[in-house]
Amino acid sequence: MKxxxxxxxxxxxxxxxxxxxxAVNVSRQTINAIEKGDYNPTIRLCRAICRTLDKTLDELFxxxxxx
Amino acid sequence: MNEHxxxxxxxxxLAILVIGMVKRILYKRNGKMSEYDEMxxxxxxxxxxxxxxxxxxxxxxxxxxxxxxxxxxADDATAMFLVLFLSVGVFAGCSIWKEAYFGLHANTSRYVRxxxxxxxxxLIAGIQNLRSGEMFSNGRLNYRCVNMGCAILLMxxxxxxLIKKKMCETEE
Numbered sequence: 001m002k003x004x005x006x007x008x009x010x011x012x013x014x015x016x017x018x019x020x021x022x023a024v025n026v027s028r029q030t031i032n033a034i035e036k037g038d039y040n041p042t043i044r045l046c047r048a049i050c051r052t053l054d055k056t057l058d059e060l061f062x063x064x065x066x067x
Numbered sequence: 068m069n070e071h072x073x074x075x076x077x078x079x080x081l082a083i084l085v086i087g088m089v090k091r092i093l094y095k096r097n098g099k100m101s102e103y104d105e106m107x108x109x110x111x112x113x114x115x116x117x118x119x120x121x122x123x124x125x126x127x128x129x130x131x132x133x134x135x136x137x138x139x140x141a142d143d144a145t146a147m148f149l150v151l152f153l154s155v156g157v158f159a160g161c162s163i164w165k166e167a168y169f170g171l172h173a174n175t176s177r178y179v180r181x182x183x184x185x186x187x188x189x190l191i192a193g194i195q196n197l198r199s200g201e202m203f204s205n206g207r208l209n210y211r212c213v214n215m216g217c218a219i220l221l222m223x224x225x226x227x228x229l230i231k232k233k234m235c236e237t238e239e
Contacts, residue, residue: 025104025171026105026106026171027104027107027166027171029106029107029165029166029235030104030105030107033106039106041105041106044105045104045105
């Protein structure tokens with residue numbers, strides 16, 4: 001499932017995938033894969049992304065159960 | 068030890084020294100050693116797995132054919148070199164495709180230029196061996212085909228890098 005919230009939060013901060021990747025010390029491909037839903041990041045990387053984007057884990061990574 | 072063996076061992080030692088020097092130049096000039104992120108490490112693990120399985124499968128096939136006395140297209144040592152190229156090619160190809168081949172701080176363009184030079188050297192040596200007919204003995208490939216095998220492996224790697232680069236340009 002695509003992580004559109006991450007993409008939106010990154011865009012709101014006016015960061016490119018490469019800039020976010022550099023900030024959290026991963027490759028651009030990793031950020032791209034997370035946004036596309038192809039890769040589930042570790043909690044450590046999730047926290048680094050949240051800190052960079054000033055968001056909480058819930059805001060970016062919690063998936064609400066569909067009713 | 069005859070002259071041929073001394074030359075072979077000297078070449079091997081020189082190759083190891085050159086690889087060590089090139090690695091230092093490619094990775095240490097910017098003060099950072101190669102580092103991979105968590106997704107790259109997972110991708111590399113999968114690539115190693117595929118490379119290993121390819122090597123095991125190819126060695127089993129070669130061994131069974133040898134036991135059955137079915138002559139391969141290459142002599143024993145050459146067949147092992149070709150198996151090596153095949154498994155390295157699978158590992159490198161999978162890693163490049165998943166963008167896990169180069170570390171986070173690697174100078175990719177410098178590395179690619181180095182690969183192009185090595186490919187050209189091997190291709191020239193391979194074509195010379197092919198044209199002189201030294202690549203075959205008793206109708207089978209001998210160790211002189213190693214340059215051509217190496218050139219083909221590197222060309223495939225460069226081709227995958229090129230395709231991946233084109234794909235990434237339109238990704239974000």
